[in-house]
Amino acid sequence: MVRLFSVSLLAMLAGLSSANSLPAQEVMNQPVHTMEGWSWSDCGSPTDVIQLKSISLSPDPPKPGQDLTVTVVGTAHERVEVGAYADVVVKLGLIRLLSKRFDVCEEARNANATIQCPVEQGDYTVVETVALPKEIPQAKFTVAVTGHTVDEEDLLCLDLRIDFMKSPFPIFGW
Numbered sequence: 001m002v003r004l005f006s007v008s009l010l011a012m013l014a015g016l017s018s019a020n021s022l023p024a025q026e027v028m029n030q031p032v033h034t035m036e037g038w039s040w041s042d043c044g045s046p047t048d049v050i051q052l053k054s055i056s057l058s059p060d061p062p063k064p065g066q067d068l069t070v071t072v073v074g075t076a077h078e079r080v081e082v083g084a085y086a087d088v089v090v091k092l093g094l095i096r097l098l099s100k101r102f103d104v105c106e107e108a109r110n111a112n113a114t115i116q117c118p119v120e121q122g123d124y125t126v127v128e129t130v131a132l133p134k135e136i137p138q139a140k141f142t143v144a145v146t147g148h149t150v151d152e153e154d155l156l157c158l159d160l161r162i163d164f165m166k167s168p169f170p171i172f173g174w
Contacts, residue, residue, distance in 0.1 A: 037061020037163050044157035049149055051075045052156065064164060065134030072126045074156075080104075080119040083150030091142045104147065104155075138165050 038061055042052050053073040062068045082105045090098040105117035115126050141162045147155035 039161045041159045042157065043144075043159050044154065048154045048156050049076060049078045049080060050147075050156040051077065052158065062132060062162065062164070064132050064136035066132055067129050068132050069127065069129040073124070074126075075123050076119050076121050078149075078153075079121055080117060080155070081150045082117045084117070084147065084155060086145055086147035086155075089144045091144075092137075092139050097141075136164050140165060 038057065040052075040055050044051075051074055053075065054071075055073075056071045058069045058071075059066060084104040086102045086104050088098065088100055088102060089096060107113075108116055111128065113126065113128060115124055141164070143158075143160040143162070145156070145158040145160070147157075149155050
């Protein structure tokens with residue numbers, strides 16, 4: 001599951017701020033995109049190199065043990081060079097399951113992704129299919145992705161929530 005999101009990182013990445021003083025609150029004027037079983041939000045800023053337009057999944061919602069196709073539509077406002085990276089944190093509730101830095105270009109190359117580095121400025125649609133393990137527990141996961149260019153510029157920020165819990169009332173659709 002993490003590899004899927006890291007491959008799609010060419011359309012997903014970002015950064016944070018400094019420490020010493022109390023951080024100023026910033027109002028984000030970006031909508032939270034939700035669908036049954038999962039949701040995503042762009043936690044980046046309008047100056048990020050990559051701007052997400054949409055993310056869609058098939059099947060929706062994702063199901064353990066099945067192939068998952070992710071389609072990410074976004075715009076690269078600058079060229080993305082080899083050396084761009086993404087920090088990915090996967091949590092189950094408050095428990096951190098994974099915290100890892102991925103080389104975005106290497107992940108795309110290894111997955112034979114439809115987009116490869118260097119990524120030129122422009123609009124892109126990235127489609128990747130991965131097999132989800134059937135052993136994924138019935139739980140709610142969060143995935144936080146922040147990324148940077150080789151020059152340490154904010155690339156993109158993405159928050160994902162994925163709910164693999166089974167509905168107690170599937171017959172009623174809730």
